[in-house]
Amino acid sequence: MKKIRMGMTGGGFGAFIGDAHRRASRICNDFELVCGVFDVDYERSKAFAAKEGIDPARCYENVDAMIEGELKLPADVRMQSVSIVVPNALHFPFAKKFLQNGFHLVCEKPMTMTVEEAEELERLVASTGLTFALTHTYTGYPMVRQMRDLVAKGVLGTIQRIDAQYYQGWINSIIHGTDSRITGVWRLDPKHAGVSSCMGDIGVHAFNLIEYTTGLEIKEILSDLSSVKDDISLDLDGTVLLRFGGKLKGVIRSSQVCGGEENGLTIAIYGSKASLKWSQEDPNYLYMLSDTEPTRIYKPAHGYNEKLAEESHTMPSGHPEGIYEALANIYKGTAKSIRGEKFNPGEFPTVHDGVRGMKFIHAVVESNKKGNVWISI
């Protein structure tokens, strides 16, 4: 089968997530990288393209030149999809232009800067019929998919509490002056990051994971955020109470200043009959807890898993599936959608998940600003 010709914006030398996207696209083996604007600096972008073996004529100075250049190429040479892996403020303007010119998208989160922009993209995707995958990477892990399908089968009984946590520590040493790194620090600047640092960058993953695994919509939130220091304008830490309607409640706790924490994303769903717990730093084990039976552990690549989880491993059991494979699973589903093949809706988060994420981020900031009040989302 022919590979899908993929372009990329961002992801040059030293960039964090672009490299993971390239690796994931190769693991699933459905894409080939043919062009891009890899860096804000054109010289660095060209050097990067040369290293990747990209035709120099297809390393463009900016997104407008990329669209113009690609549209001049024959349809069977032209890129078909673009991966947007630049800082947050550029997602919307880039995504809009690519969609308007007929290109499928894989876009990083948070999808946009505002809810209005997110809704505009949702309308564009609907009117163009193009594929839009939002890379909430953790939804690609086999055991997260297993969690989703077990919840959908009702094995937990009535869900009574949902608890998600996303703790990192890396910004702690930056704000206290002991780490002088440059990449990634745009997350503290509202011009590049948007209205939130902690909740926009990682809290939104926890939010998405809850809605992805349960199929439920969070209806109302109340937040209590902290910027930790007076000279920081965005939140670096916070707690969000969740209401799902009816009796079900939950909480998201998220922080970028929990010194020593690495990528501590966890989710627990507590039901009347059983509970499920999963942790990103130990992603190949899904724990089912019960009051009456010993704890059960699900693992990838076993026939007992539900269909999507079973299809989401890349190696036989006992070979750990990691973050690249999770992202590759999202790329795999995206490829099916681009090719017009049948796919499971759990295979990739969509533009609608992006709208939900932007509503969450803005509601969390508004709730905190108004003195910790309940806001509908």
Ligand SMILES: NC(=O)c1ccc[n+]([C@@H]2O[C@H](COP(=O)([O-])OP(=O)(O)OC[C@H]3O[C@@H](n4cnc5c(N)ncnc54)[C@H](O)[C@@H]3O)[C@@H](O)[C@H]2O)c1
């Ligand atoms: N899904 C995940 O788990 C995950 C993880 C990390 C980052 N992200 C998201 O990915 C995005 C990028 O984050 P990052 O940590 O890789 O950032 P980064 O700072 O490491 O890399 C950004 C890249 O974009 C390039 N760039 C900036 N302006 C550009 C422009 N005008 N044209 C072309 N390239 C440009 C930079 O030169 C750099 O190569 C962010 O939106 C972030 O939230 C998602």
